[in-house]
Amino acid sequence: MDRSWINLSRISDDYERGVEEFIEIAQRHGDSAKYRGKMRCPCVNCLNGRILDVDEIREHLLCDGFLKNYTTWIWHGELVETQTVTEEHRVVKSTIEDILDDMIYDVGVQTLIILSLVLLMDKVY
Ligand SMILES: [Zn+2]
Numbered sequence: 492m493d494r495s496w497i498n499l500s501r502i503s504d505d506y507e508r509g510v511e512e513f514i515e516i517a518q519r520h521g522d523s524a525k526y527r528g529k530m531r532c533p534c535v536n537c538l539n540g541r542i543l544d545v546d547e548i549r550e551h552l553l554c555d556g557f558l559k560n561y562t563t564w565i566w567h568g569e570l571v572e573t574q575t576v577t578e579e580h581r582v583v584k585s586t587i588e589d590i591l592d593d594m595i596y597d598v599g600v601q602t603l604i605i606l607s608l609v610l611l612m613d614k615v616y
Contacts, residue, residue, distance in 0.1 A: 494562045501556055510552045513564070514545055520568025531566045533558045539566045 496509030513533075517523065523530045531539040534551035535558055543551070563569050591607070 497557045497559060501553060510549060514549060517567035533561050
């Protein structure tokens, strides 16, 4: 799917269409049901770390911009495209997602990543 609109000017029609397309896909495939209709905001400020209403997300994406390198929408129902994903990796990924869900509001994202890695090491070794 062409997602080059992410790099277009935010006042262009194509960018606006892209945002609507993103919202539609995210609502259909993402875990918005889990957040009672809300979802992660992929704008340059929220970085998928905040869970907001669709209207707020639309506003952020139109005013602030879409995260440039976020072209595989893994936080919105898309799988990471790699050939080497094993069952074990999937389990680890969902574990990290659960931890993120529980703690994202309490701890800074960086601390969280370190924490996730520590837990990950615990699992592997
Ligand atoms: Zn945002």
